[in-house]
Amino acid sequence: MMSPRSLSVCILTYNEEDNLPGCLDSLGNLPGEIVILDSGSTDRTREIAEAAGARFFVHPFDDFGSQYNRLFALASRDWILNLDADERLSPELARSIGETFDDPLRLARYRGFSLNRLNYFLGKPIHHSGWAPDPLVRLFRKDSGAMERRQVHVQILVTGEIGDLSGDLIHFTYRSLDSYLSKSVRYARLAAREMRKKGKGPSLSRLLTHPLGMAFKMYVVRAGFLDGREGIFLAILYSYYTFLKYLYLYYPDPPDPGTTGH
Numbered sequence: 001m002m003s004p005r006s007l008s009v010c011i012l013t014y015n016e017e018d019n020l021p022g023c024l025d026s027l028g029n030l031p032g033e034i035v036i037l038d039s040g041s042t043d044r045t046r047e048i049a050e051a052a053g054a055r056f057f058v059h060p061f062d063d064f065g066s067q068y069n070r071l072f073a074l075a076s077r078d079w080i081l082n083l084d085a086d087e088r089l090s091p092e093l094a095r096s097i098g099e100t101f102d103d104p105l106r107l108a109r110y111r112g113f114s115l116n117r118l119n120y121f122l123g124k125p126i127h128h129s130g131w132a133p134d135p136l137v138r139l140f141r142k143d144s145g146a147m148e149r150r151q152v153h154v155q156i157l158v159t160g161e162i163g164d165l166s167g168d169l170i171h172f173t174y175r176s177l178d179s180y181l182s183k184s185v186r187y188a189r190l191a192a193r194e195m196r197k198k199g200k201g202p203s204l205s206r207l208l209t210h211p212l213g214m215a216f217k218m219y220v221v222r223a224g225f226l227d228g229r230e231g232i233f234l235a236i237l238y239s240y241y242t243f244l245k246y247l248y249l250y251y252p253d254p255p256d257p258g259t260t261g262h
Contacts, residue, residue, distance in 0.1 A: 006101055007032030008075035008142070009083060011054075012067060016085035017044040019172070024052045026088040026170075030081075030098060037071040063190060064154045068147035075142055082138050082156065086172045087117070093167030097139065100165065111160025112140035118168040121230050122175065129224035129234050130217070137162060138169065151197075152190035184241045192248035200249065207246040215239040 009027060013020060013036055024034070034054035038045060039061035049056045057074055061067055072080055081097065083089075089097070093115060100106055100113065117134040119126050126132060137145070137156045145158040174180040215235040218224045224231030 008077040019085040063151040065149040088170040090167045096165045110163040111144035112158035115165040119171045130222040151194040188244035191245045202249040211239040211243040214242040
């Protein structure tokens, strides 16, 4: 059986009282600790976390790469399972994780494990539009992995062989249009900062052409038309996000107080 000393479930939060209970419930009987790093929530996030027995810490948000690595450093176990508050383990995925920890040879062979994330948009699962398949490394040995050091759209980098887990990580991203629009502004600011760090400056041609290119890629090249009206909406909204990203290259912005997700 999985050792209680083996696993740290690590979650970033910021005003996640609506999402966090479902995320924690989906862990089922997986033993180990829960570690949460918050960036200044003003709702019931802390109360919910502590009621579930989580170790709860607070640190101001600066960028996703730094905040995730701070979170991982707080873990006291050998293995880290990284979740966002708006994500859920499917029963099959939770079972696959448990079976992995019950197999010492499999656990010794790999330094991390990849899974498939199934993304929902306004309540509907998206199977195309560049959102699927969505393989991610989310389970890894603490001494073998870290989050890449970027402002936004980060991923876990693992040194060593990576295995696969069965089942889906259910991602209830953007439950409302308001949530998408507010996140788009924050993410576009962070993406613009990342581009500035790489020496990219404002460009009127990119501002005008890249949003149209994004809409075409999502709806036509990545078969967003097969996702119905949500495929159309996503293509338009990602075009809007792309426009904001290049627009913010013209206008430096203040830091965000806090955010989650990647």
